[in-house]
Amino acid sequence: MNYPNKKTKEKIQITTNRSKLGMSLENDINVTNTTYINEDIAIIYKKPTPIKIVKVDYKKRSTAHIVDAYYNQPSTTDYNGIYKGKYIDFEAKECHSKTSFPFSSIHKHQILHLQRCNRHGGICFIILRMYQYQKTFLIKAEDFLDFYKGESRKSLPIDWINKYGYEIRFKFSKPVDYLEVVDKVYKLK
């Protein structure tokens, strides 16, 4: 790992072992969120990965050492926070297919969570990186849910993504500047 990434190393360590595919998008979003916080634009964090602890070793009084644990399935999306007084909630996915994004890549309870938050007035979306096209899209939860509900398909076709997705621009300090898109799409001032 290169020196400039050193600061974020600890944060992404948890997922490194789980899914190398998602690491780079996750890293990009973490860098972006840190910039948002430092520039006082928005307060948005990735939630910690849920872990079920089975056994803790208390031999050393000062530190609790976890010696037996497993990953739990998340019951919500990975990211939430506040922007311009609005509740923001999203899930990030990286897709390596050229033709479509399979619904099997997103947990059903995460979709349910987006549906609920959307209904309660939050700004909810999916950030989808189509790796083969080197493009990252913001997909509004309501557009996604419409398609997910109405179709018997098992995936989002690339044509649908190009039509309904909003491309997110890359910037050095904000590799996934999704709030720029949020401003336009949700007409925030």
Place this chain on the structure above:
Amino acid sequence: MNYPNKKTKEKIQITTNRSKLGMSLENDINVTNTTYINEDIAIIYKKPTPIKIVKVDYKKRSTAHIVDAYYNQPSTTDYNGIYKGKYIDFEAKECHSKTSFPFSSIHKHQILHLQRCNRHGGICFIILRMYQYQKTFLIKAEDFLDFYKGESRKSLPIDWINKYGYEIRFKFSKPVDYLEVVDKVYKLK
């Protein structure tokens, strides 16, 4: 643990080992939040405890077994979500002193997080259970921050808590019905 708690058992297991003092308030808030979700009143969750993973055993292909890990300090508050279109953010603390709530019980970066979210228009507060008085209070972040900033004290005195805190009522299905207080204090309709 009793049968009625079985559903939430998994969620609270993580903190059970860390601090038995906080368990009952945390449990009460989890039950309340589950009721809010089931009754479609609000979507508010406790964030998972942040854990730094050192070593994972992949012997069994199906499950990643964590064999070496430590607790990380949280960088935000424990709870956030959406209610009536508003961003909600709070920290919960249980206090066993009769005279005051010591500031050493709340991390500085958690106070900073409340400050930031408050400035960005969120509804931010602390839920404080004064165990000796069998009372649970909602304390607005701005009131807390005013006192924290303005005073050279190291704690919130009980007189201040009685004056500025809003008592939260107990109900069976909502042991800490804090949104009832939020409605009144923040004049939400």
